[in-house]
Amino acid sequence: MAAVQVSLPLPVLPQGWSEEKDFKPIGQLSSATQRNIEPVGPHFLAHARRKRHKRTFSEDERIQAQENVKKIDDDDAGEISEPEDPLMLQCNAKDWKGQDHYAVLGLSKYRYKATESQIKRAHRKKVLRHHPDKKAAAGSSEDDSFFKCIQKATEILLDPVKRRQFDSVDEAADVEPPSKKQAQKGGLFKLWNPDFTAEGRFSKNEPVPRLGDDKATKEEVEEFYNFWYNFDSWRSFEYQDEDVPDDNENRDQKRHVERKNNNARKKKKTEDTARLRALVDECLQGDERIKKFKKEERAEKDKKRLDREAAEKKEKEDKIKAAEEQERLRKEAEEASKAERAEGKKAKEAAKNAVKKNKRVLKGSVKDGNYLLPAGQDAGAKRIDEVLNDVEAVMAKIEPEEMALLASKLNGLKVAEEVGKVWGEEVKRLVDAGKVKEGDLGGAGEVKTGNCWLD
């Protein structure tokens, strides 16, 4: 609340009044009444604020004031105040191509980063200071050349196309790449980061990957170099064009200049691309991370190779072992079969002997049985041959075991009938088994059946 003005004077200090510090407390306030304040209105809210935060009047005022100040500061954030170079003030709007538009507006700190509103505000500020009317009022000459510079700078910077053209050739925003010497000293990231940030302003693609640091992963580093090797730049060089003659008279001349400009642009663009490429190459060369990744890669490869070799070796050994095992098994089998064969020979011989013996028995039985003729009857040589042939034939047809059986049957038999009977049975068995046909056995026919022999 405003102070109350009282026109009536204060009383004069009585004689003899004295007190320490000129203040004499005498009484106390009478007790107060407790009442409700209506919780309404801005002043109440201030009261509530003080009471809740336990602030005193002056504290609250100070804090509120600070808050207000801060707000104003925020509004003015980015307000530009750069000292104006007296040389710059001399410049002429006719040489606008050579002028640094950002410096003219006092935005050299921001350059390509300046926002449109910053440019607008800077322009307004500069206009307020440099408007020719103001200068005229101040009594100085009506020189409005710098004002024109300001207008030109604003015109260019507020036109996105023109601004890009200017930004493309804004050398003041360029950052010199580190020299070889510097690069050798190390500190690659610190040295190159500003450079790439500055170059990145030309990128059509956002965001521009950052160089990063030691801890960057391989993917990040690869992405970075890929990005820069495939850099898509909007940088163009129209700004440095030679002025195209405006007169309509000489069209050829005009076209010539245009062509020249076009070529110059193309050339500059190519140069710029090459320059950038060289720059990235250089950075790549000095990039310790690439070496580190290569080393890691090699180590990885080596490890793989060693692993593979070890595996191969092991395989080989396994093969040899297997072959040895096979050999051993084979030998064992061979030995076993040899032994078997030797055994078989013996048995064969024994069987042969047995067959021989049986054959002898068989032949002997026929002889003992008087060649199957009744006793006393002399068998002629012919008869002996016939019978022996038949016996031979039978013997050829029957198995050794059957022969042994037959021999055991015939053994000891001397009587012709008996021998004949056994033979007859045998022949009959053979015929039944289909081994011998009746006609096969001799021409005499007596041997056909044992009985016939006995007839």
Add this chain to the structure above:
Amino acid sequence: MSAQQDGEVASPEVHAIGISFGNSNSSIAYTSSEGKAEVIANEEGDRYIPSVLSYVKGEEYHGTQAKSQLVRNNENTVAYFRDYLGKDFDSLDPRPCHASAHAKKHGSTVAFSIQDTESEAHNAVTVSEITTRHIRRLASSASDFMGKKVNAAVISVPTNFTETQREALTQASKEAGVEVLQMISEPTAAVLAYDARSEAEIKDKIIVVADFGGTRSDVAVVASRGGMYSILSTSHDYETAGAQLDQILIDHFAKEFIKKNKTDPRQNPKSLAKLKLEAEATKKSLSLGGNASLNVESIADGVDFASTVNRTRYEMLAAKVFASFTRIIEDAVRKADLDILDIDEVILSGGTSHTPRISQNLQRFFSSKTRILSPSTLPTAIDPSSLAARGAAIQASLISEFDKEDIEQSTHPMVTVTPHLRNAIGIMVVTDDIKKGLFTALVEKETAVPCKRVGIFAAPREGGDVIVKVCEGARDIKITKKEKLKTNGKAASDDSDLDSDNEEEDEEVREKIWKVGTVLAEAAIKGVKKGGKVEVTVHVGADLGVVVTAREVGAKGGVRGTLDKPRVVENGSA
């Protein structure tokens, strides 16, 4: 229109308005981008929307349209329901609803039995449901006007609105999709509406807010101290209001009709309703012009009725009622332990306050120093009917960005209950009579602490050493008898001249003077320059400790001293 509001999810952004929810009329207001409170007119162009809802075959009518249904469709028309909200049936006054749908007991609450759907069935619609519908219509009107969905409001309510009524209103408006940010009392809303004007000066003053409505009159005495308001006393009257003035006109015209036609239009409810509506319109015209006519078609027995009445006649008829308006104010001032001379301002609020006679009466009743803020006495006065809504809108704009918690904490008794000074604190100055000092109040009584006031005092003409004497002071009324031809032998008493009717004949002059109480402190300022001034700052802390700082304006240093706090703090009557 209300249907489109129904299903919508409240957007997180708060669009708050101020609502004055009256028993007879409601108003809605918003705060414009320039910080000015503006009253919103509804679709029909009404800024004072009758708090009436009417149902015809399932269709809802609201405001003026609903009010006109009181004639033909009074059974299904709900009016004057605000005061029934949050009350039980036994404690409500059924008189206002006599001509509209009657309130019925419904469980623990009150309901109206109306046909609010297309079917013939009578539905019991509770008061809170009616309130919800009413607020929904108000909010939708405001949304249509602002082009933004209104989802919050500050609602003004009478000072004697109970906690239950507040809760019921909060609930009802929540169901209407309107969050109640805060409920503020009608008198403070009115004061705020005046104080929020850019030309307003924040001064320490005592204000009487007289809210003369349709069915009730409420008066509050408010101490405005540095823009903070404390209600010192209130007075409520349900017998003196706009309805009584209507009745006087009704009776007047009814008598005139009887003279010609031998029928009493008051006997027939329909005739009475017609007459009542027209009489109200006539009353409003009489507030503006000296003459007003009344036209009722087919008032009774198919007879048309036309008549005129002039303001003098009306004021004569209603003199008694007008006098009683003054008496309510007088009562409230007395309740606050104040004298009419203590009143710095009278704010007239409510529709009935448009009546010129009421403010003229008050002007005569109060001293010439008291400002009567009403349209007929002050051209710059704000329209009385919209004061509460405007105040609510201003408060809404102040707190709409607060969190709910913030509002709750700020309105918590811990914050609102504050010690108020019982006596004024002032500095002694000298007048022509050098021996006697004169007390100049720096901090008025009933100022909430902590507070700080600064006064700049002149030094004696020749400069030199001065003493700053800080005292407590009490206001006293000094009565001096005027020298007239006939001396008045009667002993002067405080009460004898309070009746405004006698004031003109009164021969006593009443003056406000200060009685010096306890001396609190003395401080010396030495070597004040010629024509110099002394700045005295009195800072009363929350614990009633006082810090006095005195220094010469423009000089360094100065005197600073503290007084201890008193021992006990008593409870007041607020």
